[in-house]
Amino acid sequence: MSLKKASLLVVLVLLIDQISKIYIKTNFYLGEEVKVFEWFRIHFIENEGMAWGAVIPGDYxxxxxxxxxxxxxxxxSWWLWDSVRKKLSNFLITAIALILAGAVGNIIDSVFYGVIFNDSYNQVATAFAAEPYGTWFYGEVVDMFYFPIWEGNLPSWLPVWGGKHFTFFNAIFNVADVAISTGVGILIVFNKRAFAGSEE
Structure with missing residues (x-):
């Protein structure tokens, strides 16, 4: 795959990611949910930017x-450029491009959204607000895809989780997260093809 095609893939994923996030941010209030199917919902949340909503403690x-x-x-980015230069596997280049697009997509939220939008608590946010909700580098990442495929109480005989309420799958994510997960998935599932021809 050429660098031009890999770059177009990155740009395409970034556009889809940012358009979907800006739409959600400017049309939903925090916590609002639209049920598309019983097992698929659009549910607007924001997080600090780590997987599964984890937070690094402290002011910084x-x-x-x-x-x-x-x-x-x-x-x-260097890995992508170097892989293209060495004409390595298209599996590898596609995976790197997806991971890069996803990483940049979530960085945009973290760096810029805090100074572009006002908050979404009990209201729909507006772009270029007079009173933005944060500062540079302190924006929240917008998530919206929710797939609660199964929800209910687990059997009491199960160790640890027995008798507790459980939702599968309870993660809420965005297009950037999908791109990163898909890229990593390609590297795992197609490992031999992805790294065929790579230097030791």
Whole structure:
């Protein structure tokens, strides 16, 4: 795959990611949900930017995470460029491009959204608000895809979780997360093809 095609893939994923996030941010209030199917809902939440809503404690945890991601993006970009230059597997190049697009997509939220939008608590946010909800590098990542495929109480005989309420699948995510997960999935499932021809 050429660098041009890989770059177009990154741009396409970024556009879909940002258009979907901006639409949700400017049309939903925080916590609002639309049931598409019983097992698929659009549910607007925001998070600090780590997987599964995890948070780095302390005043500078969020800043550290964002700066770390920016540094990582430079590393991933170099990996993409180097893989194209060496004419490595299309599986590998596609996976790297998806991971790069997803990482940049969530970085955009973290860096810019705090100074572009006002908050979404009990209201629909507006872009370029007079009173934005945050500062540079302290924006929240917008998530919206929710697939509660099964929900109910687990049998009491199960160890640890027995008798407790359980939802499968309870993660809420965005297009950028899908891109990263798909890229990683390609590297795992098609490992031999992805790294065929790579240097030791």
């Amino acid at each position: 945890g969020k800043l550290f995470l964002t700066l770390f991601r920016i540094v990582a993006v430079f590393g991933i």
